[in-house]
Amino acid sequence: MRAVEFQQYGGPEVLRVVDAEIPEPGPGQVSIDVAWTGVNFADLKARSEGYRVPRLPFVPGLEVSGRVRAIGPGVTGLRAGQEVAALTEGGAYAEVTVADAVTAFPLPSGVGLRTGATLPTVLPTAYALLHTVGRLQPGETLLVQGAAGGVGTVLGQLARAAGAGAVYGVVSARAKAEFALGYGYDEVFVGAFADEVRAATGGRGVDLVLDPVGGETLQRGLASLAPFGRLVSFGNASSAEPWTVGQPELYPTGLSVAGFSILGLARTAPDVLRALAERAFATVADGTVSLPVTAEFALEKAGDAHALMGARTSTGKLLLRVADRRLGAYAG
Template sequence: MLAVGFDVNGGPEVLRPVELPVPEPGPGQVLIRVAYAGVNYGEMCHRLGDLGAPDGIDVPGYEVSGEVAALGPGVTGLSCGDPVAAFLPDGGGYAEFAVAPAAFAYPLDGISLRDGGGVALSLTTAYGVLAGAARLAAGDSVLIHAAAGGVGSAAAQIARALGAAAVHGTVSTAAKAVYAKRFGYDAVHIRDGFTAHVAELDVVLDPIGGPTRLASLSVLAPFGRLAVYGDAARRPDLSLPVLPLRQQNRSLAGYDIADLSRRAPTLVRAHALAALSLLATGAIRLDITAELPLTSAPEAHETLQSGLNLGKSLLRVS
């Protein structure tokens, strides 16, 4: 089968087409004939070496859509030919075939394969951060950093669907602010200096890290929650004293889908199905801004790494 992978860490140029054997599904797994693969920040980190050096060819890709091609032993509830969106905790999505845990293969009832290619990680993360880590409640006010990205654009809509009363966002450029406003934000601010525009927020979502994360604590209302789920700034970790959190009635929570998929897979599935239901009913929408052939994965990564991405990018596989 055709795949795109890398055998050395580095820039987007290390990604290259390769021919690999079609994988076989093991117990509790399904083989998917991939139609679309989502492009995500985590795959860029994989390529850069955050998971260590590759041992042979590493194929990135954490979310795909396609049709079930084969079932591993013990799999029930799915049949060959079923259209699914799938989360791949171990990667492998940039390929014509990919293996996924059956628990993370979600039926695409009323959702196209194209839309399904960008939901299993992005929408699950957006829903999980809000409903799980941030404990969003109806009437809450929310600030979402990286408001124009795949997760941010979905999170604004999901926050509204879950009853948020006010939704603000931050972005790095004015052009991204114009783009992000189409997803229901009350206001979108340039990230530098955002604390001058918001205060007393119930929830802040931060995938950025560094100074943005520290500043986000300062705008929380009593019992406000800062939920972190990434480190896009690639800055050193913060060292935060705990006492000020207590003294100022603030909370810090984390979300990591890789850890959750190991320790609470049923929760990951519940978040994914809830997000997919919102998409199927039209309560939220996925904005696919780029669709490239599989072999153009380096170009998609270059756009992502340069910070020029908007919405959701997909690789068209078959």
């Protein structure tokens, strides 16, 4: 089978198409004939920094859609040929991949394979950030970093559906701001945001900040909170040193800070993730949320997808086309 791997860390050019052995599922696993693969910033960090890479060579990729190829020992509730979306520990840039059965989710009725590839990381992450970790209440205000990305576009829609009083976003360019405004945001700030947030909220600040950037951006987000506000960190796109926060920042106005990692949850509490994913996927099936796919690349062009995402100019979700059109992989 074809797969895309890297044998050393570096830029997009280190990604190479190779012939690889078809993996077989172990106990509690399924193998999947991949139709589409989602591209995530974590894939770029794996390629450039070794993020969650156990050894080289390594096939990146965390999420796929496709059809179950084979069932490993002890797996129930899934069958060969069933259409699924799956979260993997890597290996998704390939024609066949293996996933733990507990993180392989049957696609809801009416959701096709193309849309399915956008779901495994983005939907549960956004749903958890807003409802489970962030605990947004009707009428509260929200600030989202990276509002034009995959998670950001979903967060805007979920927040609006949850009755948020106002939804604010932050992006790096004017074009991204215009894009994000179509996905539930009341106002989107470009670059600087601390003074803008205070002005937009009459000096009060927001109730919830969701931050995938880290570093100085996280600190400015913390300073943008209203009394008793919450900040949830769910990434470190800035590659800054690990942040710390303590009594001086939290005590005066009763602030709270939490964290979330869907990959961490998949490892430590996969059953919890499964229940979370089912609730999140329902928001696509019922039309509450739509996920914009803004660019598609053939599997062998994975380097081009990385270059686009790495340039910080992309919006929405990027996908890799893996299966041949004759297999029906392009539907939905």
